[in-house]
Amino acid sequence: MRYREALNEALREELRRDETVMLMGEDIGVFNGAFKVTAGLLEEFGERRVRDTPISENTIVGMGVGAAMSGLRPVVELMTINFSLLAMDQIINSAAHIHYMFGGQARVPLVIRMPQGAGHQLGPTHSHCLEAMYLQVPGLLVATPSTPADAKGLLKAAIRDDNPVIFIEHESLYGQRGEVPEDPDHVVDFGSAAICREGDDVTIVGISRMALTAQRAAEALAAEHDIQAEVIDPRTLRPLDLDMICGSVRKTNRCVIVEEGWPHGGVGANLAALIQEQAFDWLDAPVARVTGADVPMPYSKPLEQIAFPHEPQVVTAVLSTFRDV
């Protein structure tokens, strides 16, 4: 099953299971969604529960917040994470904080789905990875699935959760195939990381699509450098399974964090700080980071390709924790 099909299945199953679940977004109904994630859902569930909206992100999210406060479980789709910046006020000032601001009187069980990622020559306004921005906000949960199974399991968990969830998909992964459990109650708990590959020599934490890049790099490290890397996909950034990550680092004594977003204030910057706070005495090398370039995403294909990490950069970063490279 493909990643987009797994997401579709999660939505369909939850729409069937719980009639308070409803979808909103640009082109998600008649057009089946910009990335076809919502294909067939308008037909099955009708206009009342699958609503096409105007091109106005702040309004869509605002409607979602209101609907969630009044008892529904809306799932809002934004066409890319870059457009969510238009809805920042609703996401941070409303969705994330209402439960706190009003002493728990209101809940906002809202899911905001959106893809991110470079590689399609869509330039700086469509290609960035902004999970670090949402990671920073207390009150929001952040999921970054990298496999079809996790996409389905996490989306179902997100819909069932009473907190607002930023659900970050990856454009390049929509066509990715993978095994997906058929169990309609296949739910991946937030705050539980996945060990994608076991190893004793170094821990590589890959965020979103970079979990796959990290696994390919790990195979290259094993084949060419006799280094056995343990690859961890945190799956959710908040809550974060720091126990599993630090447990792995205590075993391997080395850690490399791979993310597609910018280096400053990034997911890796944050995670490196947490690791050195909690596992300092187990580190055999500084925590290394491989990140996207510190530039707006270039339009040019060759420039775009070198502006986000690929296996060779990960391999080099891992080697640099062992020796001078």
Next chain:
Amino acid sequence: MTTVADVVMPRLSDSMEEGTILHWLKAEGDRVRRGEEIVEIETDKATMTYAADADGVLAIVASEGDTLPIGAVIAHLGDTAGNGGGEALASTRAEEGAVTLAVSASAAKTPRSSPAQPSPPPDRDGRKHASPVARRMAADLGVELADVEGSGPGGRVVKADVEAASQTAAPAPTAPTAPPTAEPAPGTAKGAVRIEELSRTQQTIARRMAESRATVPDFLVNVEIDMEGAVELRSRWRAAAELLGEDRIVPSLNDMVVKACALALRDFPRANGAYRDGHFELYERVNVGVAVAAEDALVVPVIVDADARSLEQIAREAAELAERVRARTITPPELAGATFTVSNLGMLGVHSFTAVINPPQAAILAVGAVEQRAVVRDGELVSRHVVTMTLACDHRILYGADGARFLGRVRELLEAPLALTL
């Protein structure tokens, strides 16, 4: 605007805690360049010169004779206001405020973090670079980080280095469970206990001697050597030196022992070797270490190529090295590379004794006092100058008969001392 970089008391040896400014090699106000030697500093071990880490105009803070702890400011390197931005001083970091340029002498001579240089000195800023886990394990295992060579990036000591070091180190003494307390222990049957911390040298001695006893299967061979001829030759040399009236060096009996050993070592390559990792390492050069008692420590300066040197050269060199040990100006290279060791306690009236092999050397010769003893020669009881020497051998490389033959050769040479002068 004035930019200023501090020059601080550098850490010039592992055991150094403070240093004494012996002599400023540059004067106040001199413009110095990075890498130029600016000051002579005396440490607990040696006197060393220290080079500037940056270009600039020298402003001296510490006077000659001052003793200051590591890190104390001893001078500033400034770029005076009128200099019109000529040679940029230090780095832009210096402009941002208090930047300490504490770099060891060795680092000052090599460019920092040049990618072409695979392993910069691990103590380039006076601190041994080690990863956190390596530090923790070293503490747990009782491994001295200063003695561990780092294999990580930039020469950093990493976990694997500490593990390797702990395996080669003495397996015997258990790791200290608690740091020794400086507090005197409460009175026991032994009265009050004063705890003394070991110096670095003492720690090294303790570790290496325990390692030797725990890992080297040694055996002893001893021999009595008639030194009558050597003693007589020496008294003739003394008379000759007096006749020449110059400040001639008269070789000591120990110098003759060193020379005899060096010649014998050439004949017995395994005595001039080491058992290491299942191999015999046989060394081309014959370097004889001479154990010298220093204040509260034991130091073994090395006479390099002792087999190729004349007795007079050996005598001169040995005297110089011993003097430098006493004056604490001996430098690490002069203490390294021995292939054999001679330890002599004769001057303390010891009849004979045994010494602990200094690994990985194959043997060590313990020399007692040259005494007049009653011995039998040609059936007659006569008084002769005699010395007892004991050779401790590593049985993994030097077997009983080898040790005996080697010692026999030393005896032969010392009993025909003119052979040592050829």
